Amino acid sequence: MSIDSFLIAFLLIRHLRKFAQNTGLAPFWDRTLLRAQYAALALLVVDVIIDEDHVFQWAWHVFLLGLLWFVYPRPEFRPTRNIVSAVFPLVLVNIVVDFIELVAPAFDKKYNNYFDMAQLLAFGWVIAAWVSTQRQQKALEKERQKRLEEEERNRLIAAQNTQLESMVAERTAELVRQKEELEETLTELRATQAQLIQQEKMASLGELTAGIAHEIQNPLNFVNNFAEVSVELCQELNDELAKVDLSDSDRDYVGGIISDLVQNQQKIAHHGKRADSIVKGMLQHSRAGSGRKEPTDLNSLADEYLRLAYHGLRAKDKNFNASLVADLNENVGKVDVLPQDMGRVLLNLFTNAFYAVQQKQKRNPDAQYQPTVTVSTNRCDEDVEIRVRDNGVGIPDSVRSKIFQPFFTTKPTGEGTGLGLSLAFDIITKGHGGTMEVETEEGKGTEFIIRIPV
Template sequence: MGHTAKLKPDSMNQDEIFSSFITLAIIWQVRRFLDTRNRIPQWDRMLQRFWIVNVSFVILSTAIDEDFPLRLIWLFALAAITYTVWLIKDNQSARTLLIALAPFMFFMAISKIIQDVFPHFAKAHDDFFESINGFALFWLIGFFIVANRQKKAQVKIDEERALEAEQRRVIEAKKQELEYLVAERTAEITRQKEELELALVELKSTQTQLIQSEKMASLGELTAGIAHEIQNPLNFVNNFSEVSIELIDELVDEQVKPHRDTELEAELLTDLKQNLQKINYHGGRASSIVKGMLQHSRTSTGQREPTDINSLCEEYLRLAYHGLRAKDKSFNALFSTDLDSSLGLVSLIPQDISRVLLNLFTNAFYAVQQRQKQGGPLGYHPTVIVSTRCVNKEAVITVADNGTGIADDVKQKIFQPFFTTKPTGEGTGLGLSLAYEIITKGHNGTLEVESKVGEGSKFIVTLPG
């Protein structure tokens, strides 16, 4: 170039070499500041090799014995930084950093080129170039502070976003976990619901069978009692029929005699009439027993009708006793009634109340039978007493026995379905439950029990008049 700025290789301006290596520090600071390793890893590897450019320009300057290539390194560094910012142009702190570095690096390169190419001009305007470089330096410092603040703010925002993203991820994971648990629980509940529905269907079927079994057991006891009870009137009918036939034969014989005894004929006719009256009475008795059995076995219509409770009590007390006697011929018991004649007719469902009475009477006889088998006290006589009263326009039926009695803890469960104190095969546990339902829900009455273990029990039925 033919001016004093030219240097020999062995006397190269050490300041220019040092200045060129400042660009390496700037490039390193830019990489660190903008975190190019994570943001743009491929380009970061190129920036890492910028030292090769520096060394190449130093070697070139040494080879041609000129500082000019070292001036251009600032422009190369500025171009590399500009491209870096363009790659992450959405980052505000990167743009601010470019605004901070560009004037300083540009003026550094231009001023050094002018000093090298136009040394006289540079020397004449040395103050101007120093002012510009000083301004660029202050500009660099000021905008670097701004960029640093923006970076911190951006880091905070990124951290908040990362935290929010992590929270969303956790929430999403929890949501998926909850959805899975809900789906699993829903499937489990659905399965349990189906199992319960199936169990309910089976339970209803079993309950229907047990209720039918209880009715059939009750009907069996009734039938056994009726078979024994109906035998008496049938015996009377047969006996008086035979006697009546004999009386008719005597009357016919008397009528064919030449000398008829009118007084004997009148006496025979009187006896015959009395026999027929007794046959009619006992036939009616047998008919009423059969009618009671049919009413008991017939499905309840739910229709109330005026009914003589006293007659029902007498009828079913005998039937219950003879029903138990049909199973155990050795069993004997005393039973009596104390019936209020002023009770009159009570509006009720006869079939249902007959089932209640038969159940209560059967249980009473069963209790005294068990106490007798257990070896009751000396002189013990199994006894069942049934009484009726009219109290405050309500019909009160009391069934008392001197049987085994009921413990307090059992009394609390005695009206529960399927609860029984009888051995397996002797009871369904539905008799008292059905009786309680019929009295309380079917007739709006009450069914209560009083009992002491070893002394007996008393069942009290109250029916509205």
């Protein structure tokens, strides 16, 4: 029985199968080597059962040579050539020894010790090659494991770096967002402060206006009442005059005087009522609003404040005259707004418009220029539109984007606080949910467009 040949074949096949599995070769090779392993086991069983040593010795030689011849030229098994090459001498020595024993038994017996020594050396060479191969494989496996650990470490470091960069980016974005929120809050606080200052000024002015209006109201009531009583007295005097016997000339003379007195008293009563209306308007304007929206006739409100702003400027400059154009659409009707706040907006826009045309007139005193301020209203599908247009000096492009900022003004120092348009913009956008836009051309005029949802 050739147990040594079986062990060599079995170990060699096992080594080749392990190599094929570790290197990921095609499953074909593993199946082929497994079949070779089964064939070696089958040959060993037959060798044990049939006691024909010489026959099976040559069968093992053929099996080993066939295995070596099949594996050695394959490029897939190139890394295993070291161990395969080491098996070749052992197989060749065994073949030579068995051949000599078969054809020259006497020679084999005489030099048997040398043949055994050759077989032992060949077998030792296989063992040495096997040990060397195992060491190389362990070294390669250790190097591969080290490389895998290094790759895993690098992957973890890269993942941590990515995570850190992501955290830094998120933190940076959060800081930028907080900075922007703080800046926005600061801007809102400044705007609120400016509005509070303006509201305090308006409240003080309202109290002053209310006090003056009340003081004027009392003597004005006496003027109106006595004017009406005087008209009635003149009518009674006329009636009594008809009962007195006078000449025609005297009767006409006295009647003319009485008629003149009636006309004068009627004029006093008319202008007294007009003054009373103005005083009531001042009281209403100075009265603090309820904070609730009320149905308001925007056409009447716009017309009232247009004339109030005009007469306010004429009170300062008697030589100033302008054309007032009111194109008010009756379809506008009543709209839910804050009347006092909307009045402040319109008064501010009209005052600015009259100031603009006045400045243009002063710059071109000899030109054929007619100052004109126009207010128009219109009702669209979802909002009401108010337009205030003038043909004044216009707004330069360099400051157009700043006109709604608090404390910004184009007027000389002392003539404007820079809070009017800012307050008007906030009243329209924040108080009424509308929009306020401006269209202007320097030297030709400006138009403010207010849209309020209904």
